[in-house]
Amino acid sequence: MDLLECRLDIDDLDSFVADLTAIGERDGATLQAFDARYVADRAHLERAVERADRATDRGENVAHDRAVEILLYAAGRRQIDRALEMGVDEGENRAVVLIDHAGPKNESNLDAARTAVTELEAFAGAEPTLDQQDEDVLQTFFDITDAERAATDASLAALVGERVALLDVGK
Template sequence: MDFKIFCGHTDIENVPRFLKRISDISSNNGTIIQAMNAEKIAGEKHIVFAIEKALRAIDNKSNAANDSGIEIMRYAAGKRQIGDAFSMGLHEGEMDLVFVVLGNPESISASIASLEKLISSKNVIEYGPGKRDAILSQFDIGEKEIEAAGEEMIPDLVLERVALVDLLK
């Protein structure tokens, strides 16, 4: 299955209504779309690694979630429990978000064209100091761990948490 990552900024007035619009785009185009809070994504490597791990789990029938999008979010969140993965979800108000769109190339392009109407396209995926606190909290990374590894290793510590999801099953 092919996938594309699309990100940007928006102001969400009503989360259920916003999710319904995403669901409609997904249904109309025959794609799977998962939206996540970009503030908790530590770069493109993080999201691609999570997608690959989730798709591999689905192929191996070792997935915890029946929904591919939720399985991707579970890995991206570095969480074993499905409920805990929703910490990567959307919230009302202004926010940066990342969409993972899965399907065939034409369907993905059609879905992204529709998603572009919901958000202002902007690269918000890369790790930066503005994401530090949200990421440390999301992935339970402590100051002692950062002292030992180094500040520049935070994105790698996130990848480690994603990799550990399988070991915690």
């Protein structure tokens, strides 16, 4: 899995999503763009990919599209409409674009997909976007209360990871 931390300036969201889909189909990759404010850390997205693939292998996936299934797990939600809040939107976005193998492992496919994303009109530049967490946004989106945080010494990222894991329990 590769993560491209960047700024995106999206004029037409449907066109941007179509571009990501076309890149993925051409390069044998799965691409999903996230609003960086909703991503706790790299492990958060790694867990989402693992759980989405496991659900698909077991025939328990909700979405037919792997990128959408990853989004559902990353959001810790089974409702696609609610999970889409975690995605990018039109305008300027601090983003994380997940690029992963959609088939047999072939690193050149990921490299080609990453390069293609950087060549999109919406790509406004690479920059660290996971270096700072917006704790209020994460707590609100993942329904993590102040009381829950006070009751544990676990990090906020660990609590978000727990939400990803709990999605399987809630099925």
